[in-house]
Amino acid sequence: MIGALRSGGPMVRRSWAPAFLCCWLVLTWVLVEAFGDFFYTATAVRMFLLLIVVLGLQIFSGNSGVLSFGHVSFMAIGAYSSALLTIPTEIKDFTFLTMPNILKSWVFPAQLGTLEGTLAGAGFALVFALIVAAPIVRLAGVQAGIGTLAVLVIVQVFIVQTSAITRGTSTMIGVPHTTAFAHVLVWVLIFLVVAFVFQGSRFGLRLRASRENERAARSVGVRVSVERAIAWTLSGFVVGVGGALYGHYYETFGPRDFYFNTNGLDIVLLPIAMLVVGGMTSVTGAVTGCYLVMVVYSAFNRLEVNGLLGAKAPSGTTNLVLAFVLLVTLVLRPRGITGGSEIPWPSEWRLPRRRRPALPSEPRSDPEQRGRPA
């Protein structure tokens, strides 16, 4: 009996990592709800919302090895469309005076509940992801970075310019506050499991094969573009839910919430940093990176706001320390804290070895790759 548990059956082993992470997240929630003050609750909700984005990114970037700056645009679409469909009609009447009639006829009467609104927002994000998937999945490397950045800019410009539907640069108001901490937790748990299931599914396996060696994957019949498109669309849905929840938690938001922010938490670059610092090829890495960044951030932010022993840290310390921690972590562990693997079965825990032998699957640095004879 004990022996069986120690080595674990295949099902037990497979569900070990997701189960562990779920327990970890629930534990966080319990602790924060029980002992946390306003500050901790706000930070924890923020962390969980960001974690949804990081999980979405992990589903796409982690499995395909393709970088994306564009996922925040799904967040924006989720937030805006969910808000439009849930704001009470009487508020819409005076906030969206110039909305074209075609939209007015069905957007104005719509008053969806929490779940329907979130799902509708995520649905719009999914459709948008499906549309932009066609060009994006054909790109890799820097081209993918710039291509997804272009998606981000396009959505941002659209939101700012189409003020009849999005109120332009003004903030959305009257978004019902229907997101509680527990809702966010439930969605995070769902997406955690989704990320694990996707990773082990045939789609995830094919995509990961293409990440390790695109040509070899193609040669055994993997249609890389199709696999990338599937992951891209799925991650669009995940991040879309994150956006909708974001809207319903903060109640007011504007286009700048979904764009580069040079003074504070940058929602475009920070999730990428979280994913890479944790180890982008594993879900454990996504969670770890998110926790590391947010714990450092909130600790020093609190030091800035409240001070310790009467001495306050000068404002700006948080970003400085955060950048320093990121840098040191990457220097010590260039493949992320987890090294890109899931949390191992307890009997296999051992201290990290100093030097890992370079796996052939390891994403190599660019200069080496370029050296291949054509």
Next chain:
Amino acid sequence: MSEGIQYTLDSIAFGSLFAVMAIGLALLFNVMGLMNFAYGELIMAGAYTMYYTRGSGWLGMIAMTVIVVTALSLLMELVAFRPLRNASPITLLVSSFAVSYSLQAVGWMTVGKGPQKGVEPYPWLTRQLDVSGVLVSRLTIITVITTIVLLAAMTLLLKRTTLGIQLRASTEDFRMAQLVGVKANWVISAAFAITGLLGSAVALLYVLRSGSVSPDIGLGPLLVAFVGGVIGGLGSLAGAALGGFVLGAIINALQATLPITLKSHTQLFAFLAVIAILVFQPGGLVALRGGFLRRFSRRRRPADEGVEA
């Protein structure tokens, strides 16, 4: 008519700034696979150096800016990128975010505090010369001349000096270059020093042009140079320079001529065009062209089109 020429000249000057910047980005990308997001902070550092040294005459200001920016660039390499030399490009990218973050935080905490600062351009720089009806400011002329000089100097450096040959060898195949005796530390430091020199020139010209100084001054130009560099072809220095130049010039021309309502929608279509170019010409627009532009570029190999990240 004369107004049209004026706009054209101004756009050329603006675009050439981004050409210089894109070269710096492309150089680092080719030598060590680094997309350097911290490049914008070099411009920030340059801008603040200018703010504090403006009183000591233009020569002193230029000298100090060049020294500070180049030193910062070398320091960046030493502290952040040297330990990560063999890491994957994505790791390098994220560490450059971190460097950018920390420098910006330092900027906000020290020099960026308090009211908005600005560098007032020297009156003799902005004075406009009348060349048969076309008004040209001296700054425009200086910008264009500086760019040409810098590009010529880069060309000479890459073609005629040992360092240039080593740099080109390293962009072709870093490991092979090391095997035949190119010192990795030396070449990469040199690349960062060149980037710093180019960055200081961009900072000087850009700040004299725009006037205002803030810790996040670098982000805008950085994105333009990046996008321009990639659509031009980050794999080749000439391609990147041309891409940066064209994008910068187009942006300036559109901003000068279009009414405000149309301006932002143009950006939308411009980025749609960017996606289209990336999909149909992943190696960059210049990669297909022959002639002198290709002389310093890597040989184009089909396998390189999608550089694995």
